[in-house]
Amino acid sequence: MSISIGQHQISDPVLLAPMSGITDAPFRRMVKQFGVGLAFAEMVAGRHVLSGQDRTNRMLRHDGSGVQAIQIAGRDPAIMSDAARFVVDQGADIVDINMGCPAKQVTGGYAGSALMRDLDQARSIIAAVVAASRVPVTLKMRTGWDDDSRNAPELAHIAEDLGIHMITVHGRTRCQFYKGRADWRFIADVKQAVGIPVVANGDITTVDEARACLHQSGADGLMIGRGAQGRPWFPAQVIAGLRGQSYTVPTVPEIGALLLAHYRDLIDSGDTWPMVRIARKHLGWYAAHLNDPRAFRAEVMTAEDPEVVLEAVARHFATGTVRPVVQARAA
DSSP states (O other): OOEEETTEEESSOEEEOOOTTTSSHHHHHHHHHHOOSEEBOOOEEHHHHTSOOHHHHHHTOOOSSSOOEEEEEOSOHHHHHHHHHHHHHTTOSEEEEEEOOOOHHHHTTTOGGGGGGOHHHHHHHHHHHHHHOSSOEEEEEEEESSTTOOOHHHHHHHHHHTTOOEEEEEEEEGGGTTOSOOOHHHHHHHHHHOSSOEEEESSOOSHHHHHHHHHHHOOSEEEESGGGTTOTTHHHHHHHHHTTOOOOOOOHHHHHHHHHHHHHHHHHTSOHHHHHHHHHHHHHHHGGGSSOHHHHHHHHTTOOOHHHHHHHHHHHTSSOOOOSOOOOOOO
């Protein structure tokens, strides 16, 4: 199983989803250490791309290896085309357009999944970004805005006609946010509507779910989001499972060593205090592997000194076995 995105051949199409505030360069480096078909950087608003702000620069930072895929979001075709040119000039190998984000601060500006309610505007944005990009452009969407307007197949057909190279579909409507279950079977309707690769996303937190998603959707690949939070090895585990190979999950001490490396990388990637706060969500997710995650979280979630956190990680993760199943929230 493989897919092509322009000139990029993805031999194992298990992809890391773009997640705001999560898939920064340190997280992508950690996931790539284990293996992943392609890792997308976190979404950045088109209007912020040219701002020169430290936070935006950090969001666009390369992770240092492999194909660099950057996702941009916005409502204005001119701004989106300028953003696409900029990220390509900065070294992006793939530009992804966000038409799936359900967050109110995004849809309130008529961007993200709100564009599924205005296919004419969606068409204009896709055309502008494709025209501005000298690299392949991909698109991420939901099944529709709500149950009465699940128009992903129509939008996918438009996107293919305009030159999009790959489509990812999260199997929920915008109005579902992350509630209920992803409808993998509906993604099959998108797959039948186009000839370009279609990637399925949503509720992939175990290898069995990955297999079921591929079977029900008929998709060409999978995109994993929250299933990788606190489990940077999970995309590689899925790749192994789809190949019919066994996979040895890291032990608790090994997870502790990963967390120490991840935490240090985060702290070194920006000003200390903001990075301490950003790192806390990762600490919380990794804590799920401990027999007493509450004690660990109580100790580190308000700590302001990175050395205090590093010592706590080393101590809490010193011994133990991985809990049988760590169920991440759907994404």
